[in-house]
Amino acid sequence: MKQEHMDQIQKAAAAVKAKKVNHFYFVACGGSKALFEPAQYIMDRECDMAATVYSSNEFVHRAPKALNENSVVITCSHSGNTPETVKATEVARAKGATTIAFSHLTDSPLWKAAEYPIHYNWADESDASDYNNAALYSLIFHILNAMQPCEKYDRAISCIEKIPVLLQKNVDAHADAAKQFGSDYKRENMIYTMASGANYGVAYSFAICLLMEMQWIHSHAIHSGEYFHGPFEVTDFDVPFIIIKGLDECRPLDERAHAFCKKYSNKIVLIDTANFDMSDIDDDLKGYFAPLATGAVLRKYADEIADHRGHPLSVRRYMWRMEY
């Protein structure tokens, strides 16, 4: 990770340490919001304070009464231009909350709205230890360690440096499977995703960003636990599901959902992180880092289905093309 980014992260963590904090709010839209789900999972597991995720405009209008100077509000927008997320950051800062924002664009409206802006890289794949999710994980472990010495801190920071290798190895290992997926599923107009725990965010962003937004394929990220309380009744031999099995504490939920689903659907795409090469990551951190590898692998699946459908991931009919 670039020293400049590390400095920004350390400054933000020091600001959190200096305050009497009782609530972490993660606030963003769409793919950036999905990014926050594993961060909230880590906070739930490692920290005895409240950590909640909100879509930006819901946060602005709901205006939680608990939002005050003891809150930390962490926001993210790739362009730094998402109006709802800029507004959420402004609202939080006006309430006295500590505001930390991730953005790929410095000097963007979001950058200016937050007290502690953090830049992340995007363009160069070899630099994935400096991507949004890597920078976010670095912040989370810096904050955990700042509030109370965290035994996992040093190891987590060193695992972050191994993210580029982690992603590349597992993306390469899934090249054939991704091609097969693109070929087999190119005519589907509805594909469910399913996950739980640290991976739910990845399932959500694949459903709403990759499938719905970039491929115009209907989707819905089903929570593996919720599956049995309604959604499973749609399961049939010709209903496609992408099921992610995580490495975190919620894996039994994914295993149960997969075991049932495979009995009644002939169209299951299983992403089992137990088969990933996670050898560079410490055992007790594998569950936390699995979503990063899963996200990169699924991106490859999206590339392939886009290719087989002749529908580039960059095409939009509404987004950026009109006022909304």
Added chain:
Amino acid sequence: MKQEHMDQIQKAAAAVKAKKVNHFYFVACGGSKALFEPAQYIMDRECDMAATVYSSNEFVHRAPKALNENSVVITCSHSGNTPETVKATEVARAKGATTIAFSHLTDSPLWKAAEYPIHYNWADESDASDYNNAALYSLIFHILNAMQPCEKYDRAISCIEKIPVLLQKNVDAHADAAKQFGSDYKRENMIYTMASGANYGVAYSFAICLLMEMQWIHSHAIHSGEYFHGPFEVTDFDVPFIIIKGLDECRPLDERAHAFCKKYSNKIVLIDTANFDMSDIDDDLKGYFAPLATGAVLRKYADEIADHRGHPLSVRRYMWRMEY
């Protein structure tokens, strides 16, 4: 509301008051989980403590570190037999949390697992002031008032008694619209729902319980704010959306989503709670009570589409029919 239920609610609220509470966890599965969404909305608006909703098995396996004797864990299962919810209640109680459980069945496993069980009615529609959501609202306002005198308390409790009239009037007013929906949409195999704020739970339960579970129709409850960050790209002239416009602070999100969606889809079913007869409910409580009326109205829509499809809402292929 029956005096026996009121006694149970008051006893639970007194137990919360007696403790130094800092976090409310709402934990359930499927439709019962959806029931908790508006309760969490009310807590976010009226109370300066953390309030979070978890699917039961996620809660059990994630095991939030913040769960302790200062937590209140509120669970719900209609039958009182949902194993994940019983387990969540047991886990919470073992951690010293105050456990409150709603169930239609007394002496069920859930009833025995919780320190403060609360019974609710179901069979008789005239008694909707004693239903699960009514009992839950009563508990929420009793807790709010127990922790700190709540100006809305007396009025909220008296509005709860008016729920049967509220539901009946609005269900009756939507009889023709519901029939039309059943006829017009009976051949759709995919129907999205959309809402935000206090109504998101109703959109979620209509999607996963009524459409997916009871009609085997594909669905996904899109959050009105998230719609613009991915999902809206699937919008097309022939893609059906049920859009709920609420009366709470998040209504602008629903209005924006509807304004956009109606330009590109010819299949929009609008449930606008501004057109509901809410005259029995105090102005500043209308947003909180709208989801109850919306849920009852949507149930009528479900009855009609089931009737037009010859697929009774009671039919299941997996649920209760096998081990899973």
